[in-house]
Amino acid sequence: MLTGISQNIIGCETCxxxxxxxxxxxxxxCTRCGSSMHIRKPNSIERTWALVIASYVLIIPANLMPVMATGSLFGTEKDTIFGGVLFLWDSGSQILAIILFTASILIPFSKLFSLTFLLISVQQRSTWKPRVRAKLYRMVETIGRWSMIDIYVATMLTALVQFGNLMSIRAGTGAIAFATVVVLxxxxxxxxxxxxxxDVVDSPENNKEISKE
Structure with missing residues (x-):
């Protein structure tokens, strides 16, 4: 299988x-846009591992701490992400509950597990289905921003629902941790x-294995 590096070709990441x-x-x-180019991103594995480990650390308080605190005459109620999913499900909004669960719980964990798998496979110089792993990476990169749905809801409610001492909504500490996880x-x-x-498929024996996929 031909690769860019084996043919002395590099692609500009900008244009x-x-x-x-x-x-x-x-x-x-780059001869067209003048951007700096690298045959491989400098310290890619190290930087990615650092960001992934930081995300693993923060995703725990992001799910255990409240993302939104609702204050009213009857007291203050604090909701975690999973608590919001259960509330929507019990109140009859199953579709919204599924959307919230997918965007705020399933996608962030799937991204972390997928990036971990990709990092380990690259470090182990695995030849297992490079096309599948490349598609997995593109999917991870594409869906990442949709994890912010919970933060969008909390932000809009915080801005819109403020009635003095009668009722107020503010973002909880879990929202900060969750937003940080998404950004990381x-x-x-x-x-x-x-x-x-x-990179590992450049050798002739690996080319024969991959061509059979």
Missing amino acids: GLAQSTLPIQLHYK TIFAAKSFDPRLIW
Whole structure:
């Protein structure tokens, strides 16, 4: 299987232009847009691991601490993400509960597990289905921003529902942790270099295995 690096070709991450890496240099500039280019993103694995580990640490308080606190004459009620899912389900809004569960719980955990799998497979120089892993990376990068639905709801309600001492809604400490997790996973997906998946397939014996997929 032919890869860009085996053919001395590099793609610009800004404009997408594929161009030759000859003559060999320490730094490359895109001939079309002038952006800096790298054969591989510098310290991609290390930076991605750092962001993923930080996300694992913060995702625990993000799910255990309240994301929204509702104050009224009857007291203050604090809701976690999962508590909001259960409330919507019990109140008859099953579709909204499924959407909230998918966007705020399933997607963030799936992104973290997927990035962890990709990092380990690259470090182990795995030849297992590079096309599947490349598609998995593109999916992770695409769906990342949709995890913010819970934060959008809390932000809008905080801005709209303020009735003095009668009722108020404010974002909880869990919302800060959750928003940080979403941002960190987005940065982690951006810092991971998917071209590392294909580096191991340059050898002839690995090319034969992959061509059978």
